[in-house]
Amino acid sequence: MVMVAGSTTEDPSVVGDGSRIVICGVTYAPNLGDGVIAECMAHALKVISPSSSIMHVDLAAREGYGQVSVKGKRGLLFVMRAAPSFVRRLVVDAGLSVFLARKALPKWRALFRSGDIVIIGGGHLLSDYNLNFPKKIELVTRLAHEVGARMGFHAVGVSANWSRRGTKLFAAALARCSFVATRDAKSLERLEQSLPGIDIPKSTALDPGYLAKSCYSSVEASTSGVGLNVSDPDELAQYAGNASIRDKYDALWIALVKAYADAGYKVNLFTNGAEEDESYLAHLADLASKEGVSGFSVITRSITPSDLVAVIKGLDLLVGHRLHAQIVAFAHDVPSVALGWDDKLESQMALMGRGEFVVPFGKPDADTVLEYGRKALAGQVDGSKSRALASQAQDDLLTSVRSIISSSPIAARV
Structure with a gap:
């Protein structure tokens, strides 16, 4: 067999x-x-x-x-x-x-x-x-x-x-x-x-x-701590048929960096590799610097899927919009919080048995996301579910x- x-x-x-x-x-x-x-x-x-x-x-x-x-x-x-x-x-x-x-x-x-x-x-x-x-x-x-x-x-x-x-x-x-x-x-x-x-x-x-x-069993984890998987909010809004909410997401990501760094976590900002996401990540890093925010690392852009998996598989918590970052995290038993933006993300999170960890699109206040994150960190991914x-x-x-x-x-x- x-x-x-x-x-x-x-x-x-x-x-x-x-x-x-x-x-x-x-x-x-x-x-x-x-x-x-x-x-x-x-x-x-x-x-x-x-x-x-x-x-x-x-x-x-x-x-x-x-x-x-x-x-x-x-x-x-x-x-x-x-x-x-x-x-x-x-x-x-x-x-x-x-x-x-x-x-x-x-x-x-x-x-x-x-x-x-x-x-x-x-x-x-x-x-x-x-x-x-x-x-x-x-x-x-x-x-x-x-x-x-x-x-x-x-x-x-x-x-x-x-x-x-x-x-x-x-x-x-x-x-x-x-x-x-x-x-x-x-x-x-x-x-x-x-x-x-x-x-x-x-x-x-x-x-x-x-x-x-199974596919990436030989890939070694390259980081740990909290991973903030950043996406360009303007592109997400366009595909989701919503008005731009860039300012809200600027405030959200900066607040999350501060909160997790203050809690003692290693904080990593990274993307799935898309050019527009990388541009937004650079904008966030510049904004954080201007506001005097520290305690985070910007992960070098992943070029191959193995690079991306290496970033995700060793994390304590993942927060972000991208579906396959969520799926990779789930496959490796990494707790995650999904920032909702379309029904495919919501349906797949429900399939994983993690529908309760989807934050509704357009409502990205830091207190809400942090509460979702607290619950995710307090629990664990169902390994039997991911294997099934x-x-x-x-x-x-x-x-x-x-x-x-x-x-x-x-x-x-x-």
């Missing part, structure tokens, strides 16, 4: 038919939560399909960690936020068309081959922010479909923000696939509402990030791979 630690899946090699497995997602995104997903998925696939080779296709055509797909993203985001919605759509659509034609199309066309098993996921990919994912996913599925690859979606998040054009593009992509598994019931409900006539098997599957403890979710995440991936392998390449329907 071969298994990932904690799994009850026997004889996983039955899915190994020697085919190449291609994971399509945003593997090399600066926000390293996406890299955690991809690496955990690859880690499990090496066990459940040992005869298959595994490769990654990044939907921004990056080829490794630390690569920049959009130069000056911070400034571009600032300009785009101020622009009318129709202007944003026109600008992004034009830029995407050039990117896909000049960079992605030649690279991806030469990549896929007959017999490939293409897994699109995980992460929040079925989301339509100015047609970004709809156009990329439609293209990558079209090219894979043309050569007879077998395809499916695994553990993908689904947003309710699909435009009319985005819906058509996603419908075309899904019509080429034999299976789709969303990462939670809410995402499945949204998928069925957006595409009520979709005629392929559907299910839910746990986020591969729950396998982080890791086992289920592997079994769900096995189900998805089996479903894709058992299908024949789908004849063109779009």
Whole structure:
């Protein structure tokens, strides 16, 4: 019997038919939560399909960690936020068309081959922010479909923000696939509402990030104490459809640094790696210096998922917005407090049995967060729960791979 630690899946090699497995997602995104997903998925696939080779296709055509797909993203985001919605759509659509034609199309066309098993996921990919994912996913599925690859979606998040054009593009992509598994019931409900006539098997599957403890077992912790996982509040507000609350979060983070430092904790400020988050972290550090706040360290930007895991796994407490920082903490039995901003974070925290540690979005007063933190530090993460979710995440991936392998390449329907 071969298994990932904690799994009850026997004889996983039955899915190994020697085919190449291609994971399509945003593997090399600066926000390293996406890299955690991809690496955990690859880690499990090496066990459940040992005869298959595994490769990654990044939907921004990056080829490794630390690569920049959009130069000056911070400034571009600032300009785009101020622009009318129709202007944003026109600008992004034009830029995407050039990117896909000049960079992605030649690279991806030469990549896929007959017999490939293409897994699109995980992460929040079925989301339509100015047609970004709809156009990329439609293209990558079209090219894979043309050569007879077998395809499916695994553990993908689904947003309710699909435009009319985005819906058509996603419908075309899904019509080429034999299976789709969303990462939670809410995402499945949204998928069925957006595409009520979709005629392929559907299910839910746990986020591969729950396998982080097994995947990163050789990674040594690089710090300890309290980790404040900082995110750019303007970007969070934009995605959540709320007005900017930067001043509130400035005050919150500074107050948390003071409180935990005064309580004797080593305080670490860090991000998941995104450029806009790093810019906000630099702003916070400068603000703290001007206000005479001390007793904290700014962690050097993580470049790889292993770097991020090393920061998180040795902490006494994690506080932050980012979902996969929370999942990595949970997998390593680190207590955490989630600063809520969208329903995917809330649903995953509930799944972990930690829904009581989610602070509502837009209400980031320090006293409230500190009280949540006090309760988190007084308790402990349920290790049996984290092991059970890791086992289920592997079994769900096995189900998805089996479903894709058992299908024949789908004849063109779009």
